[in-house]
Amino acid sequence: MVVSALCVVAVAIPSLVWWQAGDAEPSSGPCSDDVALIGHSDALDGAEYEAAVPVDGLSGxxxxxxxxxxxxxxxxxxxIFELDLGTTGAVPPAAxxxxxxxxxxxxGGRFDGEGLVLEKGGRTVLVASEAGPSIRRFRVSDGVQTGRVELPRNLVEWAGPENLEALDASPNGRYLYAGLEAPLFHDGKARGRSLLRIQRFRGxxxxxxxxxxxxxxxxxxxLRVSELVALGGDRLLVLETNHAEGQGNAVRVFGADLSRAKDVSKVASLQSEPVDAFAKKWEPVDLVTCPRGGAAAAQPQLNPLxxxxxxxxxxxxxLASGPYKGRMPLFLVSDNNNSPHQITRVYALAIRLGRAAAG
Structure with missing residues (x-):
């Protein structure tokens, strides 16, 4: 998630319309009123960097x-791998x-990177590690760690093995947001819904x-939180996912407004908090409703995409042209968990941010 302003000049990205040759069904089109599928690429699945290093387990x-x-x-x-997303006219896209x-x-200690931020200027990255947990800064030039972000005590002492999963910075870089995948021990669930915390840092x-x-x-x-994107003004896009045996993956993108949510830094348990203490949410898209043409599934899925x-x-x-002109491209990547039953897949979506953010 690069730290840059959203108020930027539109640029032409001519080959963002991705599809597989010979599809019987369209591989691009509307998923919801505010989100459309531009296309997907499986070109990274099974790929190796310079025929030596597998490009897999991608989580940020x-x-x-x-x-x-x-x-x-x-x-x-x-x-970290730098990817060419295949927007050069190739069909299928040459990611x-x-x-x-x-x-x-x-x-020392284990390191399990889950969330990634490319800081302004492109010289350093921030990486959230689920093991630890920790947020560390690395130089892009040589991968050397140059610092770390201090975490609040409750995120360290009361977190289980599924903790820091999502990370992004506001467009101006002033705020950093870190999201938990699963609840703290004292927070738990309510009616099957995880009561989670999103930590904001200032700097x-x-x-x-x-x-x-x-x-x-x-x-x-x-569902659980897998990733988030900071839009500015304490508004986020939140990726929620899960897997159910026999049904496959659930992949849903929600909008969240934290601007009126209560600061729960000193709240021991979220179980007693009223509904209005939580972030306001809305759902721009559930990817199960996207076009499925050309997608192959390695296991049962409600939609092979x-x-x-x-x-x-x-x-x-x-986007500067095409049917989704004016919308922002939104990219997703899947983690194959080094499994033959999962696919490393890149998605390109077009999202209408203004309308979605209105909730």
Whole structure:
């Protein structure tokens, strides 16, 4: 998730209309009133960087240019791959890894990277690790760790193994948002919905970030937070996912407004908090409603397009032409968990942010 303003000049990205040749069904089209599928690419599935390093286990995504993104691999050792997203006219799209950096965390302990932010200027990245948990800063040039962000005590002492999963910075870089995948021990669930926390940090890109506020967020029933995108003004896009045996993956994108949510930094348990203490939510899209043409599934899915999506990032500029002109591109990447029954897949969506954010 690159730290840059959303008020940018539209650029032409001519081949964002991706499809597989010979499809009987369209591989692009509306998923909802505010979101359309531009296309998907499986070109990274089974791919290796320079025929040596598998490009898999991708769990975070951050734009580095109009058609480039850094992807975070969650398997050891920690790595980031710079991806060409295939927006050069190729059919099918030629998504490929063009650079690799091995991360070099210090201080010992396990490192399980899940969330990724490319800081302003592109010289450093922030990585959220579920193991620890921790948020660390690395130089892009050589992968060396140069610092870390101090976490609030409750996120360390009361978190289970499924904790820091999502990370992004506001467009101006002033705020950093970290989302939990599962509830803290004292928070739990209510009617099957996880009572989660989103931590906001205040600081400057490349400089220090300190804990600022903590917000309550309730997931949809049976789902967990996989990623978030900061839109500015304490508004987020939140990726919620899960997997059910025999039905496959659920992949839904929600909008969340934290601006009127209560600061729960000092609240011991969210179980007693009223509904209005939580972030306001709305749902721009459930990917099960997207066109399915051309997608292949490695296991049962309600829609073969669905996979284990874990990374999400907003494009650098609105689409300048085509049926979705003026919308922002939204990219997702799936984590294959190094399994033959899962696929590394890149998705390109077009989202109408203004309308979606109105809730």
């Amino acid at each position: 995504l951050a734009m580095s240019g109009p058609s480039r993104a850094w992807a975070l691999a969650d398997n050891a050792p920690g790595r 490929r890894a063009v650079h690799l950096r091995t991360l070099r965390p210090t201080g 400057t890109p490349g400089g220090a970030y300190v804990p600022d506020k903590q917000f309550a967020y309730q997931s949809a029933a049976g 669905l996979e284990n999506a874990e990374g999400m990032t907003l494009g650098t500029a609105p």
